[in-house]
Amino acid sequence: xxxxxxxxxxxxxxxxxxxxxxxxxxxxxxxxxxxxxxxxxxxxxxxxxxxxxxxxxxxxxxxxxxxxxxxxxxxxxxxxxxxxxxxxxxxxxxxxxxxxxxxxxxxxxxxxxxxxxxxxxxxxxxxxxxxxxxxxxxxxxxxxxxxxxxxxxxxxxxxxxxxxxxxxxxxxxxxxxxxxxxxxxxxxxxxxxxxxxxxxxxxxxxxxxxxxxxxxxxxxxxxxxxxxxxx
Amino acid sequence: xxxxxxxxxxxxxxxxxxxxxxxxxxxxxxxxxxxxxxxxxxxxxxxxxxxxxxxxxxxxxxxxxxxxxxxxxxxxxxxxxxxxxxxxxxxxxxxxxxxxxxxxxxxxxxxxxxxxxxxxxxxxxxxxxxxxxxxxxxxxxxxxxxxxxxxxxxxxxxxxxxxxxxxxxxxxxxxxxxxxxxxxxxxxxxxxxxxxxxxxxxxxxxxxxxxxxxxxxxxxxxxxxxxxxxxxxxxxxxxxxxxxxxxxxxxxxxxxxxxxxxxxxxxxxxxxxxxxxxxxxxxxxxxxxxxxxxxxxxxxxxxxxxxxxxxxxxxxxxxxxxxxxxxxxxxxxxxxxxxxxxxxxxxxxxxxxxxxxxxxxxxxxxxxxxxxxxxxxxxxxxxxxxxxxxxxxxxxx
Numbered sequence: 275x276x277x278x279x280x281x282x283x284x285x286x287x288x289x290x291x292x293x294x295x296x297x298x299x300x301x302x303x304x305x306x307x308x309x310x311x312x313x314x315x316x317x318x319x320x321x322x323x324x325x326x327x328x329x330x331x332x333x334x335x336x337x338x339x340x341x342x343x344x345x346x347x348x349x350x351x352x353x354x355x356x357x358x359x360x361x362x363x364x365x366x367x368x369x370x371x372x373x374x375x376x377x378x379x380x381x382x383x384x385x386x387x388x389x390x391x392x393x394x395x396x397x398x399x400x401x402x403x404x405x406x407x408x409x410x411x412x413x414x415x416x417x418x419x420x421x422x423x424x425x426x427x428x429x430x431x432x433x434x435x436x437x438x439x440x441x442x443x444x445x446x447x448x449x450x451x452x453x454x455x456x457x458x459x460x461x462x463x464x465x466x467x468x469x470x471x472x473x474x475x476x477x478x479x480x481x482x483x484x485x486x487x488x489x490x491x492x493x494x495x496x497x498x499x500x501x502x503x504x505x
Numbered sequence: 506x507x508x509x510x511x512x513x514x515x516x517x518x519x520x521x522x523x524x525x526x527x528x529x530x531x532x533x534x535x536x537x538x539x540x541x542x543x544x545x546x547x548x549x550x551x552x553x554x555x556x557x558x559x560x561x562x563x564x565x566x567x568x569x570x571x572x573x574x575x576x577x578x579x580x581x582x583x584x585x586x587x588x589x590x591x592x593x594x595x596x597x598x599x600x601x602x603x604x605x606x607x608x609x610x611x612x613x614x615x616x617x618x619x620x621x622x623x624x625x626x627x628x629x630x631x632x633x634x635x636x637x638x639x640x641x642x643x644x645x646x647x648x649x650x651x652x653x654x655x656x657x658x659x660x661x662x663x664x665x666x667x668x669x670x671x672x673x674x675x676x677x678x679x680x681x682x683x684x685x686x687x688x689x690x691x692x693x694x695x696x697x698x699x700x701x702x703x704x705x706x707x708x709x710x711x712x713x714x715x716x717x718x719x720x721x722x723x724x725x726x727x728x729x730x731x732x733x734x735x736x737x738x739x740x741x742x743x744x745x746x747x748x749x750x751x752x753x754x755x756x757x758x759x760x761x762x763x764x765x766x767x768x769x770x771x772x773x774x775x776x777x778x779x780x781x782x783x784x785x786x787x788x789x790x791x792x793x794x795x796x797x798x799x800x801x802x803x804x805x806x807x808x809x810x811x812x813x814x815x816x817x818x819x820x821x822x823x824x825x826x827x828x829x830x831x832x833x834x835x836x837x838x839x840x841x842x843x844x845x846x847x848x849x850x851x852x853x854x855x856x857x858x859x860x861x862x863x864x865x866x867x868x869x870x871x872x873x874x875x876x877x878x879x880x881x882x883x884x885x886x887x888x889x890x891x892x893x894x895x896x897x898x899x900x901x902x
Contacts, residue, residue: 329901338816338897359820366513366818373900377813381529393522394817396513442817 291344319491370439429460523830541839544792549847551785571763603636641702647677647694665707800887812899836880844872
């Protein structure tokens with residue numbers, strides 16, 4: 275699916291973002307005063323110990339959650355007062371996700387899973403079929419188009435999930451521990467593909483525990499106790 | 506690239522997703538369908554059975570209602586001619602028809618026997634055997650007089666069982682004589698009255714011919730046309746018989762028809778129908794609950810799927826629409842199946858009870874529509890729950 279609108283230089287602009295959880299009726303700070311700037315084509319790794327707020331931050335970046343305070347501008351759109359409809363439209367047009375648990379639909383084939391991402395963008399049937407086949411070819415799954423996710427290895431499943439994200443030609447790819455369930459060889463392949471996504475002018479924000487993989491990003495942001503500890 | 510206004514996903518793709526959702530999980534879809542099938546089958550059966558039961562109630566009321574019609578023209582001793590009687594008998598819904606002429610006042614009846622002599626006043630009628638049968642007379646002793654007795658002007662009499670009791674049970678043995686206003690008649694028979702017959706005839710005596718009473722000086726009322734109508738056709742037959750009896754002046758006639766317990770019949774029919782229909786609606790509600798529960802379970806089981814679609818940019822409205830379509834489509838299929846099963850069950854019940862079969866194929870599209878509506882309503886809460894699901898929580902799993 276060709277993208278025709280010009281890409282803004284800044285993808286993410288975040289300032290003073292706060293987020294609270296709730297436990298036993300009390301508010302618990304999860305993110306405190308988080309500032310973040312991600313440019314187009316940038317590969318950013320988010321690192322930090324468990325409970326440091328990485329996934330929460332990723333959900334806020336992906337418009338799946340709403341911060342309690344602070345400013346978040348995505349591709350020039352201020353999201354302070356954005357409605358659910360507007361956030362949904364932005365997710366459809368500009369965002370893609372890669373999850374540690376892959377989240378492939380077991381009832382659909384590999385090709386249909388990739389097409390699903392395009393279908394949610396409103397792409398017509400013929401185009402999404404052609405795009406899905408092409409992207410699956412590029413990630414080395416051209417021979418498994420009609421396989422069900424349950425018959426694939428972990429690496430193949432994650433490549434399918436990544437193909438779903440790449441096919442959407444999104445401006446921002448958010449990856450939550452994308453190699454967490456994979457061996458070193460498959461992890462390497464995924465990292466290579468994420469790098470390719472960056473080359474296609476998408477920014478990538480990846481949450482990872484793996485310092486080696488994080489080191490391959492353009493920039494590493496470390497979170498600790500809900501705050502940005504180091505950039 | 507055309508997209509719907511609410512979300513990126515196209516309307517046609519939402520429909521396709523619904524169909525995939527149904528076909529990829531046949532067990533769950535079967536539960537949706539079973540819920541709708543149960544509900545619509547019970548509703549169909551109850552509606553049709555209510556109709557059949559109402560027809561049955563009407564038939565039983567008709568059976569209990571007397572079918573005897575009496576028509577007369579006051580103060581007109583010669584109004585009913587033989588030709589008129591024949592026209593009445595030619596009406597298809599007339600079972601029997603005859604003519605009776607009653608005395609205006611009771612005449613004294615006496616039985617002379619070796620034990621005692623009893624004098625009892627009674628209305629005396631002149632009629633043929635047809636008329637007596639139309640009145641519901643059934644012979645218990647002796648015999649009714651026939652056409653020959655009328656032709657020969659036999660001096661015979663038949664009396665009702667109550668009158669016979671008042672006369673100390675005379676026996677029609679060929680020798681017993683009954684005196685009526687001073688003239689003697691041989692007792693031919695004693696009759697009782699059949700169910701739905703005229704009980705007044707039990708205290709009357711009947712002779713085959715008027716001529717023999719002429720000399721007694723008895724005064725007569727106007728002749729009466731007595732018609733026994735086919736069951737369920739009393740009102741129509743009364744109108745036709747009056748027209749046939751006196752075509753030129755129907756308004757001059759007095760027509761007596763047995764009372765129709767219309768109010769009671771309507772009340773019983775209405776109560777029965779309401780009761781059965783409420784049962785059907787309860788079954789439909791239970792079917793909806795089954796479908797709704799299955800849909801709610803489906804939402805819980807598919808929460809990651811739903812969250813993924815939300816993350817990929819499908820709106821809440823499109824998610825809810827997909828679930829409503831799934832339950833609606835299954836509801837329509839269940840509705841079709843339910844109407845078919847309901848009609849089959851009703852037909853079997855009707856055959857077993859010898860009721861009229863009240864099936865109706867035009868109910869099939871109505872069943873599909875009701876099933877779709879009920880499926881959609883049952884899926885409303887699960888669809889809202891699916892639309893409100895927080896994708897971030899589900900995707901963490």
